[in-house]
Amino acid sequence: MNLKQLQFVIHVAETCSFSRAAELSFATQPTLSNSISQLEDELGGRLFKRTTRSVELTPFGEAMLPRIKETLHSRDELLQAAHAFHNPVH
Amino acid sequence: MNLKQLQFVIHVAETCSFSRAAELSFATQPTLSNSISQLEDELGGRLFKRTTRSVELTPFGEAMLPRIKETLHSRDELLQAAHAFHNPVH
DNA sequence: CAATGTTACGATACACGTAATCATA
DNA sequence: TATGATTACGTGTATCGTAACATTG
Secondary structure (H helix, E strand, O other), rough: HHHHHHHHHHHHHHHHHHOHHHOOOOOOOOHHHHHHHHHHHOOOOEEEEEEEOOEOOOHHHHHHHHHHHHHHHHHHHHHHHHHHHHHHOO | OHHHHHHHHHHHHHHOOOOHHHHOOOOOOHHHHHHHHHHHHOOOOOOEEOOOOOOOEOOHHHHHHHHHHHHHHHOOOOHHHHHHHHHOOO
């Protein structure tokens, strides 16, 4: 599991599409597809239900999404805090 | 920035030693040293003050540590939630 | 000078993209 | 059958470990 995979999940959930999520992520569709499959294997279940015309979160995906967002949010706060430390508000 | 680097930081902070942290992390000292240097570059400052006999957190490191722990904690909760979803308590 | 962190460098593995394939609305 | 996801596969890069080096208490 890594942070990039989590960001991919967010983008897929937001766009309901692997191809559009790939654009958002500056990656190709296969790269994103593989990366998410790998994460799904690690988490023990599918996060998305795919058909050729639609992508939607599974119940498992719904359950994981808030946790995933929280983890990415923590990362963002960490980066912001690092930046703020070196550029303090006077 | 990745989760492994964050875990390395925790181990170094806990042991006050790169070599002991490397053991905890199942990595070699150079690997850990490089990985942390890379993170420090990305965050814009040294997290640890090194001498040959001691390693201690810098003020910047002190400031980042809680954020780092929080991010790793979020990841742990995500993994636990995934496990719990497939092994619900009856 | 002994213990510990860093640098250099080569090998291996992994991530990524291209191309081809599969699936379904 | 056209759109969009997956699989196959080769390549380039990044990660990791070994060995050599630097540093300092």
